[in-house]
Amino acid sequence: MTRLEKRFDDLKTQGRAAFVTFITAGDPNLEDSLAILKGLPEAGADVIELGMPFTDPMADGPAIQHSSQRALAAGQTMLKTLDMVRRFREGDDATPIVLMGYYNPIYHMGVEKFLDAATAAGVDGLIVVDLPPEEDDELCVPAMKAGLNFIRLATPTTDDKRLPAVLANTSGFVYYVSITGITGSASPQARNVAASVQRIKGHTKLPVAVGFGIKTPEQAAEIARDADGAVVGSAIVETVKAELGEDGKLKDGGVARILDFVRGLADGVHGARAQAAE
Amino acid sequence: MRSGPDERGRFGIFGGRFVAETLMPLVLDLDQAYKDAKNDPSFHDEMEALQRDYVGRESPLYYAERLTEHFREQAKEKGGDGGAKIFFKREELNHTGSHKINNCLGQILLAMRMGKKRIIAETGAGQHGVATATVCARFGLPCVVYMGATDIERQKPNVFRMRLLGAEVVPVTSGTGTLKDAMNEALRDWVTNVDSTYYLIGTVAGPHPYPAMVRDFQAIIGEETRRQMMEREGRLPDSVVACIGGGSNAMGLFHPFLDDESVQIFGVEAAGHGIETGEHCASLKGGSPGVLHGNRTYLLQDDDGQIRDGYSISAGLDYPGIGPEHSWLHETGRATYVSATDQEALEAFQLCSRKEGIIPALEPSHALAYVARVAPDLPRDHLMVVNLSGRGDKDIFSVAEHLGVKL
Missing domain, CATH: 3.40.50.1100 (Rossmann fold)
Known part of the structure; x- marks a missing residue:
């Protein structure tokens, strides 16, 4: 059982949803980013998505685009991203880390070399936005053989006919993209989300996490009532931007304030079902 | 093919x-x-x-007589007697100018x-x-x-x-x-x-x-060229030349000739300030395979798989990738990919304007630059078609600037 599978199992036993956080590796620089990463579990993150920065993030909105640009400008590379995971693992062997990004930096490094380095560093899963099931033999199948979970995005345009193909090689969890759009845009309607989660669950036993457009603890709580996990990315990345000093580093106390914001969201997710039961 | x-x-x-x-x-x-x-x-x-x-199709296949003469003069000066016969596929005459x-x-x-x-x-x-x-x-x-x-x-x-x-x-x-x-x-x-x-x-x-x-929608360029050359010269061209950014005008010209082994195919990428300077957008000459914008193809990228910016005087060629079929034609060797710099394109732009009374766009000026490089050394019976994919009206301001002329 991977860390990811164990984490979702444990949370199911506890009867609460997972809080999935996204940050971009190396944003705004390696040192600050590592400090945020290390603080996330204590701030309530159950699963961490770590973005691999890319120059051309086609499915992302301005918030995550800019975070990628900040990281790249500060000299972030794939090897540095993997090294962040390794250093995180020195102090935390339980919190799952999923690398999220686009295929080209992985392809350029070489799939085999990347998978070796990722598993050695302690990565648990991959989300690669521009690899649909039609391209499974590129990375998905080799990643599964290497013992990594390959998490697929399902979207409102993924109809019932297509869902089985999307779910076929998915493991760990299913990431339901609640809107047709880019990251950080319009917020999802809780009612639509509940129906969609049910639709996906009709096809799989995997946990379903929901993301795209969740910005506040209240929205996170609403999603967490129906889904097995709530993913927040752009909103966290925006707080990184808000804490930027003029030298491109975080202001004094910035890491703590970013983690406070994360804690607020975590409380929303973790209290969601208790609240609903009252 | x-x-x-x-x-x-x-x-x-x-x-x-x-x-x-x-x-x-x-x-x-x-x-x-x-x-x-x-x-x-x-x-x-x-x-x-x-x-x-x-649109006004079909577009003419035009014998560029004075340009041909010009290259033959050059050949003579070098002591040769060659100079290929140059034809323009006049895509710049289409409605909207390209x-x-x-x-x-x-x-x-x-x-x-x-x-x-x-x-x-x-x-x-x-x-x-x-x-x-x-x-x-x-x-x-x-x-x-x-x-x-x-x-x-x-x-x-x-x-x-x-x-x-x-x-x-x-x-x-x-x-x-x-x-x-x-x-x-x-x-x-x-x-x-x-x-x-x-x-x-x-x-x-x-x-x-x-x-x-x-490609299919653009293949009419090559289909017409094939027929027009047969009608005019009774045989296929010996070579076809087109500029390449993403590569649609080139693919349209090349595709109908892919199975005609006698026809040489040349794609001309934009070398900007020169491939060696790093400021260019020659994905095949200066890039490597990668995945961007939905396809795997040759891309300009750094050691970490981040996409690099292309540079060219011509905005239409300034793309860090190239159509995947070109990458394949490159690797199979069916087409030959070469490049031309800003400077060479500017010279060809002016040469074409003066010799033929046709102001070409900066994009096909790159193709013309390659033609100018090789035509004098080719035999006189070599039939060479260059795709004049767009007209240059849009470019006169940036050309003037590069020539130091104030409009």
Whole structure:
């Protein structure tokens, strides 16, 4: 059982949803980013998505685009991203880390070399936005053989006919993209989300996490009532931007304030079902 | 050689469908709709009528007599007696002034068959944007064109033309504000408005079926050239030459000749300030295989797989990738890819203007630059066709600037 599978199992036993956080590796620089990463579990993150920065993030909105640009400008590379995971693992062997990004930096490094380095560093899963099931033999199948979970995005345009193909090689969890759009845009309607989660669950036993457009603890709580996990990315990345000093580093106390914001969201997710039961 | 791509949209290892899940169902729909249209005679009839009456096809195959003479003079000066016979495929005479309209007509008819209500496009030099805005005006569909802020600055006449035609031109400032960023932004729009919107891609790139479909709509260039040369000279050309950014005008010219072994094929990439300077957009000469914008192809990228910006005097060639079929033709050796610098293109631009009374766009000026390099050393009976893919009116301001002339 991977860390990811164990984490979702444990949370199911506890009867609460997972809080999935996204940050971009190396944003705004390696040192600050590592400090945020290390603080996330204590701030309530159950699963961490770590973005691999890319120059051309086609499915992302301005918030995550800019975070990628900040990281790249500060000299972030794939090897540095993997090294962040390794250093995180020195102090935390339980919190799952999923690398999220686009295929080209992985392809350029070489799939085999990347998978070796990722598993050695302690990565648990991959989300690669521009690899649909039609391209499974590129990375998905080799990643599964290497013992990594390959998490697929399902979207409102993924109809019932297509869902089985999307779910076929998915493991760990299913990431339901609640809107047709880019990251950080319009917020999802809780009612639509509940129906969609049910639709996906009709096809799989995997946990379903929901993301795209969740910005506040209240929205996170609403999603967490129906889904097995709530993913927040752009909103966290925006707080990184808000804490930027003029030298491109975080202001004094910035890491703590970013983690406070994360804690607020975590409380929303973790209290969601208790609240609903009252 | 002409049978590709396979069912998965691959030309060898190149091509494919590397897109986000939100777009995948739509890309599959498009594939089906295009297959249906291809097999529907009424689709072809409609295309043919519009090509004739609206675009002004067929475009002439023109014997560039004075340019040919010029190269023969040069040959003589060097003590030779060669000098290839040069022909222009006059795509710049099409409505809107370039080959781009060929593809736009095909795709907008397809978009309407699919019931789409809104058209988006990306543009670099603005030629594809103008052609898209034109067909949208012709068929009464709203049109949004994404264009890099840098390109808007250097292609003002085309921006104004698009607006005259009723299109909304959206400046893109993300990334470096050039063609690749405009394409990213168009993809973001598409992901957001997937139900209503048709993405009219301007070149032989993107997820399958775009590279094959755009090629098919452009292949009329090569088909006409083939027939016209047979009629005129009684045989096929010995070589065909075209400039390459994404590579749609080149693919259109090349494709009908792929199986004719006697025909040499030359694609000319933009070498900018020179390949060795790193400031160029020659993806094949100066790049390596990667995955971007829905397909695997040669890309300009750094050691970490991050996309590098292309540079060229010509905004239309300034793309860090190239159509996947070109990558395949490069690796199989069927086509030969060469490059020409800004300076060489500027010289060819002026040479063509003075010798033939045709002001070419900066894009095909790169192809002309290659012709100028090799034509004097080729035998007199060598028949060489260069695709004059666009006219140069849009470029006179940036050319003047480079020549130090104040308008």
